[in-house]
Amino acid sequence: MPGVGSPAPNFSGHDFINDTTFTLAGHAGEIILLCFSAYWCPHCTNEVPRLQNIWQDFAGHGVQVILVHVDGTESDGLAWLTGLGATFPAIQDTSSIFSAYSPGYGGIPHLYIIGRDMVIRKDLLGEMSEDTLRGHLMDVVYMREPIDLEMVMDVSDSMNSSPPGGGDPKLEIMKTAATIITDFLKDHGQTDDRMGLVWFTDDASEYQNTLHQKLLPIPGNWADLRSQINAHGTGMYTAMGAGLQTAFDTLTAGSANKRFAILCTDGMQNIEPKVTQVGSHFEIIDSGGWVAGAHSSVPAHPGVDITSYDTCIHTIGIGIQATYAGLLQDIANATGGFYRGTNDPENDLDLIYLLDLCNCMAGGSPAVAHHSTGRLDAGECEAVEYFYLNRSARKITVILSWNKSEGGDLTFWLYGPDGSLLHLGQEMKLFENHCLATVYLPVDQNGVRLTHVGRWRMVIRGETLGSGADYHAFVIAEDREVHFHLEPPKRIYEVGDILPIRIKLTESQKPVVRVKDIIMETAQLRVTPAELCSRYKVSAYELAAQTKSALSGYKNSPLAAKLKALAADPAYKELLKPVRKRSSLLEGSLECQTDEKEIVIPVTLKQPGLVSYKVSINCETPQSGPIYRTDMVTVYVGPGKADPGQTKVSRTVILGEKHTGALIIMTPKNEYGQLLGPGLGHEFSATDGRQSVDITVTDQLDGTYRMEIVNLARSKGETPISIQYRGKSIWKGELKGE
Structure with missing residues (x-):
């Protein structure tokens, strides 16, 4: 039985309406509406005038209608159709045409829409309204390029926890969002669209059906895909690099479809191989640093730039955004995708998934x-x-x-x-x-x-x-006719920068810049992540004991352990909920700038951490009437430069018989008095005025750093010492000799 995506069986017969011979293959290059009907069927009778209207409206525009009369005689069919005013071709089924398409007599009316390539694109059983029939036809007329989409999903242990607002665990929220877009694609997907499922935790895994397919045609496999999404459990760790490499390997295995991946994670990668910056690009390699478990089964791919896979990656970050937010944004920027993050997945995640899917399907x-x-x-x-x-x-x-x-x-x-x-x-x-x-x-x-x-x-x-x-x-x-999107941020921004939110709205490919209103909802934490960490003057493991939070696998990453424990502390539940602020152009609480091509909302970034902006526009034009659209951008705001005037420093001089040194406690802040935060120990260095000196930096995980400078040769004079942050001096002092 040929199904959607299969070649349409050819047939020929006497066109008793026009008294000619009709051959299906003779209409290759046209879109064909093939309808199986019978004179005694009331639903078929209702459908004939609709087919006639389509036949007349699309005459000369590459659309062919053919009806196969499956019962009675040719005379029955002729009397029936001419009585209804039909002029499109019709033939009597005398050679088992219907059984070639629908073995076992699948019911009538049964309509197939065949593409210009003679492949079945739609299989529609039962009577439908003319607008629905036209809609299905236009789906085929306006076919976009088919897509291959890999859903790359984090199923580490931390996904079992609920977000600070409570409710469903993050894992269930992600499953729901992924299931919704799968169900959406059942109606909106095309015959050649395919989806694959990749999960990552201690290792990467991938779904493969009984036909050994890893990328499944969506319309015929959506039930299987949604079942697999909802059946998968969790492990412990976060092998993100292995998951992404698995997706790349499958997507590049011979398909001509446009390639996309939607990567969703709530934590820092801690299993090799990892996605790592190498020079000006990114590779999936064994990069060293802290790891939580054994190497995954996926080998590293040194020397391979991730952009060489020709795959657009949309990245999604969930939860307290730490050092990995910048990495997710870099991955998306490098591959032409969007990065969107949320500290409130219950409110945002399904919207983010739908926006990412709309970007994948932009041709439609x-x-x-x-x-x-x-x-x-x-x-x-x-x-x-x-x-x-x-x-x-x-x-x-x-x-x-x-x-x-x-x-x-x-x-x-x-x-x-x-x-x-x-x-x-x-x-x-x-x-x-x-x-x-x-x-x-x-x-x-x-x-x-x-x-x-x-x-x-x-x-x-x-x-x-x-x-x-x-x-x-x-x-x-x-x-x-109407296209709308927000330009994604192309770099990492810092406090004090102005983020231009660029709104692109076109109608018939012409820019529209006059709007009635723009509503922007801004969401960010009440307190910066660095300030939250500063309130915990205990180690990550002491904190874990207080909150009874399991820290398995975090021995080599105290910061990850502290963030995990912080998120589990009920006392900080409210502080971890983002504050949402609404502003409106119409109400005067939002300012924007316009030129001939776009609308720009300039936003001054005042607080480090994750900030998301949901932008909704409405306007009205003579051509389209009211236009309403919504999109969302996310930016991770860095704390910026360390300011010597705001930075707090205390020091103790250590004297020995032959060497001297110093113990320095430093709390670096930016020019606005905001903590730079934990996780930045690798950014510090020291010199003695002539050359670099050894410095040991211990991250206290509360915004302060313990710095030990040792093995300076003792002298009778003063030894100048300079501490640099990202190559620029943040503190200068002298160590006095005898």
């Missing part, structure tokens, strides 16, 4: 037209969300998700701008903790074409457990 022009969060309380009958659609949107997928830990069973109803309730029927798909529906536009319902331009109403109802359920509502719009 999907975009997030709406994203909102809300709560359906147990005592309420319903919650309502509103969204807007523009004229050129041809297809939307509406998604509703809710927290798994809160339970419940939610669904939604859609009302168009004129108040009409849409009959979603089989388009509504219900899952454990999310549901979605795809609607082709415009909508024909009960013989009436409903307007889709304007404000829609989404009514959310259902049963909740306990006090209620938090939910997320999304609308993904496919639109080939």
